[in-house]
Amino acid sequence: DQQVKQNSPSLSVQEGRISILNCDYTNSMFDYFLWYKKYPAEGPTFLISISSIKDKNEDGRFTVFLNKSAKHLSLHIVPSQPGDSAVYFCAATNSGNTPLVFGKGTRLSVIA
Amino acid sequence: DVKVTQSSRYLVKRTGEKVFLECVQDMDHENMFWYRQDPGLGLRLIYFSYDVKMKEKGDIPEGYSVSREKKERFSLILESASTNQTSMYLCASSLPHRRAQETQYFGPGTRLLVL
Numbered sequence: 446d447q448q449v450k451q452n453s454p455s456l457s458v459q460e461g462r463i464s465i466l467n468c469d470y471t472n473s474m475f476d477y478f479l480w481y482k483k484y485p486a487e488g489p490t491f492l493i494s495i496s497s498i499k500d501k502n503e504d505g506r507f508t509v510f511l512n513k514s515a516k517h518l519s520l521h522i523v524p525s526q527p528g529d530s531a532v533y534f535c536a537a538t539n540s541g542n543t544p545l546v547f548g549k550g551t552r553l554s555v556i557a
Numbered sequence: 558d559v560k561v562t563q564s565s566r567y568l569v570k571r572t573g574e575k576v577f578l579e580c581v582q583d584m585d586h587e588n589m590f591w592y593r594q595d596p597g598l599g600l601r602l603i604y605f606s607y608d609v610k611m612k613e614k615g616d617i618p619e620g621y622s623v624s625r626e627k628k629e630r631f632s633l634i635l636e637s638a639s640t641n642q643t644s645m646y647l648c649a650s651s652l653p654h655r656r657a658q659e660t661q662y663f664g665p666g667t668r669l670l671v672l
Contacts (some may be wrong), residue, residue, distance in 0.1 A: 454597070479660065488561070488647055488663030489600070534600060544590060544615065545661060549599035 448472045449537050451548035460557045464522040468535030468548055471516065475537040479545065480509060480520050483532045492533070493520070525555045560584070561664035563648050569670045576635040578667050580648030587653040589631035590661065591615075591623065593644040600647065606631055607653065638671045645669075 450469045458464045468478075476497040481489035495502040495509045495518065502509050508521045522529055532552050536545040564579035580589065590605040592615075602615030604623040612623050620642060624632040631650075635642055645668050649661040 451599075481663075486566075486666070486668075488649070488665050490663070491660050494660065544602055544605055547592075547600040549597065 447548075448475075449535055449546050449548040451533075451535055451551050453551050454549070455552040455554070457554045457556060458525045460527055460555055461524045464520075464525045464529065464553055464555065466520040466522075466533050466535075466551050466553065468518045468520075469516055470518075470537050472537070472539070472546075473516070474539040475546075476540055477538050478509070478511060478518050479536045479538075480507075481534040481536060481547075483534065483550070489534055522553075525553075527555050527557050529553060530555045561648055561650055561662050563646075563664040563667050565667050566665060567668050567670075569672065570635075570638050571672055572639060574635075574638045574671075576638050576669065576671075578633040578635075578646055578648075578669070580631045580633070580650075580664055581629055582631075582648075582650040582662070582664075583629065584650065584662070585628065586650035586662075587628070588651045588661075589625065590649040590651075591621075591631065591633045592647045592649065593617070594647055594666070595644050603633065638669075640671050643669060643671045 479494040480492040482492045483489040493507045511518045532550045534550045535548040561582045591603040592600045606612045606625040622634045645666050647666045648664040651661045
């Protein structure tokens, strides 16, 4: 019973183009969403987050969009760079002291 | 700068051995977590702790135990290692209050091979 789903295991994008990574969730109690990036042989690092009171959050080349009615969020990377090649994990939580629930990850490859 | 360190980057153990994985954070974080990462399965929560001496089961606690005797240190114990515990183990820590606690800081991971 996956509460956070990343249905694309992998994505390949040309350098300079937009990368769009998708994430769906089933638990309507989730009110805070995060994206983590992971390089091989390293731990995940926090990238960007969004609260359920917003529908968009931007940080440089990274923008996260939240569609609460569809229980869907997406991460946009513009322009994509070879250094963005990594596994991206979507995560969600509800208010209070509950652990993050992670998706299975999407491997992004940015081709020069 | 938050730092989470794990005692070993690579570990090879034999079936039936008792294995200790250590994690230390230097940011005075209350919350600490242990995950394992497997291909196609993502990050799965094994155990977590919100305070010294406290522990809570995650999604896959079977075959594992934990110890939190000091705030900065969270140990994962495999009582009797089995081959299906071959995995990448990731430790994380975070602050406790409502928004900051969701941003977890991860260590570099320990890749464990059980033969």
